Amino acid sequence: MADRLTPARVLIYALLAGFAAFYLVPLLVVVLNSVRTAEDIGATSVVGLPRELAFGNFERAWGSYCIARRCEGISPYMWNSFLMVVPATIISTLLGALNGYSLALWRFRGDNWVFGIITLGVFLPEQMKLVPWTLVLRDLGLTNTIAGLVLIHVVQGISFTTLFCRNYYTAIPQELLKAAKIDGAGFFRIFWRIVLPLSPPILIVTVIWQFTHIWNEFLYGVTFTSGAQQPVTAALIALSVSVSEAPQYGVQSAAVLIAALPTLLVYLFGGKYFVRGLTAGAVK
Amino acid sequence: MSALRIARLRKRFGAQEVLKGIDLEIGSGEFLVLVGPSGCGKSTLLNVIAGLEKAGEGTVEIGGRVVNDVAPKDRDIAMVFQSYALYPTMTVRQNITFGMECRRVPRPQQEEALARVARLLQIEALLNRKPSQLSGGQRQRVAMGRALVRDPMLFLFDEPLSNLDAKLRVEMRMEIKQLHRRIGATMVYVTHDQIEAMTMATRIAVMHQGEVQQFADPETIYNRPATLFVARFMGAPPMNTVAARLTGGAEGLAAIIGAGRPDEIRLPVPEELAARAGPFRDREVVLGIRPECIAEADRRFGADARHSVPIEAPVEMTEPTGAETIVLMRLGGEALLGRVSPDIRLPVGAPARFALDTRKLCLFDPATERLIA
Numbered sequence: 001m002a003d004r005l006t007p008a009r010v011l012i013y014a015l016l017a018g019f020a021a022f023y024l025v026p027l028l029v030v031v032l033n034s035v036r037t038a039e040d041i042g043a044t045s046v047v048g049l050p051r052e053l054a055f056g057n058f059e060r061a062w063g064s065y066c067i068a069r070r071c072e073g074i075s076p077y078m079w080n081s082f083l084m085v086v087p088a089t090i091i092s093t094l095l096g097a098l099n100g101y102s103l104a105l106w107r108f109r110g111d112n113w114v115f116g117i118i119t120l121g122v123f124l125p126e127q128m129k130l131v132p133w134t135l136v137l138r139d140l141g142l143t144n145t146i147a148g149l150v151l152i153h154v155v156q157g158i159s160f161t162t163l164f165c166r167n168y169y170t171a172i173p174q175e176l177l178k179a180a181k182i183d184g185a186g187f188f189r190i191f192w193r194i195v196l197p198l199s200p201p202i203l204i205v206t207v208i209w210q211f212t213h214i215w216n217e218f219l220y221g222v223t224f225t226s227g228a229q230q231p232v233t234a235a236l237i238a239l240s241v242s243v244s245e246a247p248q249y250g251v252q253s254a255a256v257l258i259a260a261l262p263t264l265l266v267y268l269f270g271g272k273y274f275v276r277g278l279t280a281g282a283v284k
Numbered sequence: 285m286s287a288l289r290i291a292r293l294r295k296r297f298g299a300q301e302v303l304k305g306i307d308l309e310i311g312s313g314e315f316l317v318l319v320g321p322s323g324c325g326k327s328t329l330l331n332v333i334a335g336l337e338k339a340g341e342g343t344v345e346i347g348g349r350v351v352n353d354v355a356p357k358d359r360d361i362a363m364v365f366q367s368y369a370l371y372p373t374m375t376v377r378q379n380i381t382f383g384m385e386c387r388r389v390p391r392p393q394q395e396e397a398l399a400r401v402a403r404l405l406q407i408e409a410l411l412n413r414k415p416s417q418l419s420g421g422q423r424q425r426v427a428m429g430r431a432l433v434r435d436p437m438l439f440l441f442d443e444p445l446s447n448l449d450a451k452l453r454v455e456m457r458m459e460i461k462q463l464h465r466r467i468g469a470t471m472v473y474v475t476h477d478q479i480e481a482m483t484m485a486t487r488i489a490v491m492h493q494g495e496v497q498q499f500a501d502p503e504t505i506y507n508r509p510a511t512l513f514v515a516r517f518m519g520a521p522p523m524n525t526v527a528a529r530l531t532g533g534a535e536g537l538a539a540i541i542g543a544g545r546p547d548e549i550r551l552p553v554p555e556e557l558a559a560r561a562g563p564f565r566d567r568e569v570v571l572g573i574r575p576e577c578i579a580e581a582d583r584r585f586g587a588d589a590r591h592s593v594p595i596e597a598p599v600e601m602t603e604p605t606g607a608e609t610i611v612l613m614r615l616g617g618e619a620l621l622g623r624v625s626p627d628i629r630l631p632v633g634a635p636a637r638f639a640l641d642t643r644k645l646c647l648f649d650p651a652t653e654r655l656i657a
Contacts, residue, residue: 178336179369179430183383184357193382197373 034058034253041249057254065251067239068227074255076228077235081215081262083146084231088153089210095154096161096206101195103162104169105177106187115166121159126219129156137224144229149221153214160213161206168202169195204273212263232259285348287312287470288333288438293342295328302328304494306342310472310487315464318474319481320491321517326474327442329491333472334440335359347437357386362431363440366447368423370415370430377411380429401433404463421452428463441473445480457483478518482506490514507644512653515572515646521610524578525648526618528571530564537561539571539645542616549595549616551642553657560657561647569656572646575610578622578638585641593640599630613638 029047034057036050063073070076102108103115133152134143142148172195180190221234230238236259240252267274286309295303302325310316318326331337333344335356343350351359362383370379380401384394402408405425415423424444431439441460445453461484464471475481481488482502489499490513498510509515515523529543530553537553551571553561561569577585578595585592597613597620604610604626611622611630622638630636647656 173367173369175365175367175369176371178331178334178356179363179365180371180382181336182334182356182361182363183430184386185382189386194371194373 030253030256033249034257036250038248038250046249054250057250058258061251061255061258065239065248065255067235070228074232074235074239074258077230077232078259080146080229080235081231081233081259084149084153085211085214085262088150088157088214089207091150092154092157092161092210093203093206095158096163097165097196097199097203098191099158099162100165100167100169101191102187103166105172105174105195115162118159119163121156122163126156130219130223133220133224144225144227146225146229146231148224149231152220152224153210153217157210157214160209164206164209165199165202168199172198201273204270208266208270208274211266215263285312286310286345287314287347288316288472289343289345290329290333291343291345293329293332293339293344295325295332295337295340302494303332303340306496308489308496308499310470312470313468315461315471315473315484315486317481317485317488318472318491319476319478319488319517320497322476323493324491325494326476326491330440330442330472330474333438334361334363360437361440362434362436362438363442364427364431364444366443368415368427368444368447370423370426372415375412375414376407376418376426376429379415379426380433383430383434397433397435401429404432405429420448421456424448424456428460432463432467437470439469439471441471443475444473446475446477460484479520482518490517492517508655509572509646510655512570512572512648515648519574521575521621523572523574523646524618524620525570525572526615526620527650528569530561530567530569530647532565537565539569539647540616541571541618545617547616549597551593551640551645552590553645553647554591554642557645557647557657564647564649564656568650570648570650570653572648573620573640574644575621575623577641577644578611578613578620579641580624580628581637581639583625583639585639586643591641591643593642594637595640596635596637598635599632601632602630611636611638 032048032050033041033046035053035055036048037052037054037056040051040054041048061073062075064071065073067074067077099118103111137143137148137151140148140151142151176194177190180194185193216233217231218233218237221231222237225231225234236252236255239255288308288310290306290308293303293306294301306329308316318329320326328337332339333346335351335354339352344352346359346361371382374382377398380398381394384397389397398411402411405428407422407425407429410418410422410426415426418426427444444460445456448456457480460473464484473480473484481490482505485502487499487501488505490497490505492513498505498514500508500510505514505518509518509523512525515525526541528539528541528551531538531540531543535552536555537558539551539553540548541551542548581594583592595615597615599611599613600619601612602609603612606626608623609626609628609630611624613620613622613636624630624638648654649656
């Protein structure tokens, strides 16, 4: 099939390029500002090319900038986010896989109802659950802790992870399960030895989804934690409002870029699996 | 001791009764084939024997032990599936030893059993491959290996050959049959293919709509089908079944096809059948005759010349298969199939002469569809 450059095709490419450029403008502004000094930005405006490349913004944003009277930059909050996102992602993915496995392959009375109720969680807005979670965290003594956020994200994540895994596992033929039952394998051995080894595509999808979602989550972070316990998304806001002197757009831009880096890396390394996993069947 | 005994077995899925009182019993070393069209309940029956489905009513005994409440893994069975159901992420070796691993068989014994089965099925070279790297026939062998390694009381096969191409299917059919003879195991084999049933079974259970229509050895099933369904299901092409009228005279009982028509055909009923067919004298019956019992005019059936009846019928179509030619003819107004020698050229549309073997006539009651004689 020859890709001829017809006028229509040129027009399409031009339009797409235009949209892409428009979409990328905010990123461009942030990237440019991150390497501009405060004086540079102050002298002109937030939109402009750097007069000289100033990488000091990244150092300050990472390690010494003052946020809510702590002058350690965003690095402690990055660490908080990791402490939250890693266990929450792993636990919610494993629970989703186990749920999906039992819902898809071990049919039981009312299984479709259970599945329906679990996936209902996908459609509930975060705001709706703020008050219930406040009560739960208070009763469990997890208010203003990272463990509390982990709990929230695990429970909230089960809806999505179960949906993903269950739909993937329905493609596993029942005969495989029958064969394993006759071989003498039970519920967990079948999961561990047969189903889980078939799961990398969907697990990668689920992990990417959960990681990005939990890392970028802001509302729960800012509501249920304060001060030193905050994840980086909440800290970024604190950073921008705590500015007493002239606005530090350069440092803020650098902080935003650092905070966005983990999800960007996850997508760069896992992106091709993400697309593949969403389209591939389980058993070929 | 019977290897498998099924008594008054019933099973329903919701409102649908899929097994309506099954009784079967086979001895050790037998090869039972459950055959029937799709939806007849044969796979459900196999799953109930395996313990993958619960029996509704009735009992399943394996090796003299009632196993209704025994888990599949403890029934001393092994099963080969239609899709082979090989574990996709395991090697052939792991596929075969997985069951032993679950049963905590010691390593050295596992290795020994693996080696024995791999040699028997000639899959030694494949042991480190994944199922995706195997051809259909090789997967089939591995699936059999997984069953054989267990040395069970009962082997269950669920349409194991239906995913193979025609040539390989015939090869594997012979291999399974040889395997059965060599290891002398008891096997239950589900298929919808009546040729597989005829060639492999020591006994066949023909199923239809949740009932066993006939349970007998292949020869009886083929020559004396208990019902019209069995007559029409077994054999390719199937048995001709046409309406006929029984009349009796001094020379004995005769069946007339197309009675009252100018081209009516009169077939003498052999004495062996006449006694049982007596009550149907002067009544309508369904006459069954295998296509191979209608052949070219100079064919002689058996020593007794009276059993070869000459007939004349117009040829409507011929199908040369190479080994023989199938002829569609019109006899007493009814369409019948015959099988003639391939050397004979029969012009379509013209009448031709045939010889008809009356020894294997079957007579069915048109009301009950059961065999009279």
